[in-house]
Amino acid sequence: MRQGRWRCAGPVGRAGVARAGVARAGVTLAAGVALAGVALAAGLALAAAGGGPGTLPAATPASPRPRLVVGAKRFTESAVLAEVMAQLVERHLGVEVERRFNLAGTDICFGALVNGAIDLYVEYSGTALRSLLGDQRRLAAAPALAAVRAGLERRFGVALLAPFGFDNSYALAMRRDRAFELGITQLSDLGRHRLRFGFSHEFVGRADGLAGLRQRYALQVAQLVELDHDLAYRALDEAAIDVLDAYGTDAKLSGERLLVLADDLGFFPPYEGVPLVRREALRRFPGLESTLALIAGRIDTDTMRRLNAEVEGLGRTPANVATRLLLRLGLTDVTMGRDVRPRGLLGLLLARRGITLRLAGQHLLLTGLATLLACLIGVPLGLVAARRARVASLALGVVGVLQTVPSLALLAFMLPLFGIGTRPAIVALLIYGLLPIVRNTIAGLRAVEPRLLEVGRGLGMTPAQLLRRVELPLAVPVILAGIRTAAVISVGTATLAAFIGAGGLGEPIVSGLSMNDFRLVLSGALPAALLALVLDGALWALERLATPRGLRLAAARSRR
């Protein structure tokens, strides 16, 4: 890379025939492909500089020591319980624990468990029964647990450990004033009014969610908005919706403003929190089951709601809340430091600068590696496609379709192939990077004047020489512009990589959304935006540097 830059900027020989002249073609291309490598190197450096164990999960490289990988879905309760389990294992079993939190949804989490990307996470009995086992029977708590235990063991080799002791069934809630106005206190009152419902995607999609509820309670839906729980609370607050679905242990339900409607017909099935563990992990870590049994039955629904509120209301980290709980239960003797987040945005940004730096390093690493790989695939593909119209339309078609796949869906597709973590995130990002790179490579090559190609051939250049000495140097600025577009898009998309545990600046964004902490969201979003701007500027400069001087002069002349 250093040599490449030197060559590009270097002087041309006295008579203008110094080697650098024609060699420049190859060098500029090398510079082009290597520019993603700059981001990569910077990412590595930053990741190393950030160093140290942070409070947020990291996609750290594998270590030789056996480690237990604890996963969590991307909401507070899942993270708190995962922390409780992780800290128990660390303190009582002396096993190193890797945390893969903020995984997006049941499918991704369970998929990760089954394919071994994680060893352990907290699921709910009702979810396991219906979504994982496809068993639609309405069962009471104990038979449900038994059915889940047997089914998961037989079909997936997954063990269900003793439940924590709380039931986080679905609940519907309204603003207290609105409920009072309409005279609604229980679910069977809902049928008398046409209401606006704000339900989570998961709730809408499940048989034991909206579909069953609608039938059971004869709901009249004036409007149905699908949105995240976190956003639903805000919408309810602003009276944009009348009713939302919630989990029974939501911290936000404890406030005075909201009313949880009684499930008077007993529609919602039990959702007991239970650890799911891979059989294989139980073999690998003897004592794991008995260690986790220390916490069994010790967190009831009230306690769980309070733990959630400690994170979401008091601004403590899940790790801190977990340690406090273990202290109260006498399961740890670690003394606590203060771990309440500073209040102001600036204070938070300052306090998190080390973490932010490390996450920015991960982020750059993800985008750099993805862009580099996208170049290695996209540029050659573009070179072939520029010569063959049919390859071009096929390649652009396929790459274009891939581009339209929503990022979360694409990340979900990656799961069975690559598990969770950095690898699937890089693959997904590289797929998004392909379109601009392939398209610009084709466009750049096609924009080369046919006259110049004919003269090149007429002077005796082989197709390869023509490509290297004429087509590529002339197309390099356009190709680099495509790579720049891909890199900048990648910085934005990489924030979603946090959903599959790949780390990066998406971590605080996802955590902040789930904890309703918008300062935390900004502590990821602002550096990400800054990173995109800086990268864009750097690549723009490189693009100029790699543009042959003769082309810059020609452009300047045509402007005159």
Place this chain on the structure above:
Amino acid sequence: MPPMIEFWRVSKRFEGRCALDELSLSVARGTTLALVGPSGSGKTTTLKLINRLVAPDTGAVLFQGQDLRQLDPVALRRRIGYVVQDAALFPHLTAGENVAVVPRLLGWPPARLRARVEELFAWVDLPATEFASRYPAELSGGQSQRVALARALAADPDVVLMDEPFSALDTINRRRLEGQFLAIKRQLWKTIVLVTHNLGEAFRLADQVAVLAEGRLQQLGTPEEVREDPGNALVGDLLRSLPGFET
């Protein structure tokens, strides 16, 4: 010694339209043949048949007595210089690098390359110290065309093909380049095929003039023969319609 270039009843169609119809002619070593005729008469196609940018449908093109199809096109082209209208210099290379393109392809050592480039710039009357490091965007039309001429001559080819090389230039530059062309031709004893629609140019520069119309050879002769005695009425009309006839 066989003629440098021979056409044996060469025909070529493009998308059904006849570009050349049974063209036969030959160019002797060291002579200049001018191909004249209105646009669409097949002049440029004839030229590109020689360096195999176009392949004949029927008939054969021979190079020093050998069918072109038996020769490697890349090696052939490196022995044939090529100049096109408005120069078509590679914009990302300096003038010097443009001139050095073919010698580089041939793998000349740097010292020989440098000496050659300076020699060529001298031939086309451009001081190498001033012009070799300039980019095409920094050259005038006349200067560009002279660099293109130097580029075509760089590897000392046996044959030089020129497609309307002077037509984009003003009269002064054209006359100047024609002078250089004649000087080079005398010094270097090249076989040159020149496409032009300017009769005056053809008469001044060529040893033989071939008049083409509608893909057919109408007349082949020295400038004097063609000027004094047009072979048929069509040639007469044609000559009167082309610019430069009065000169």
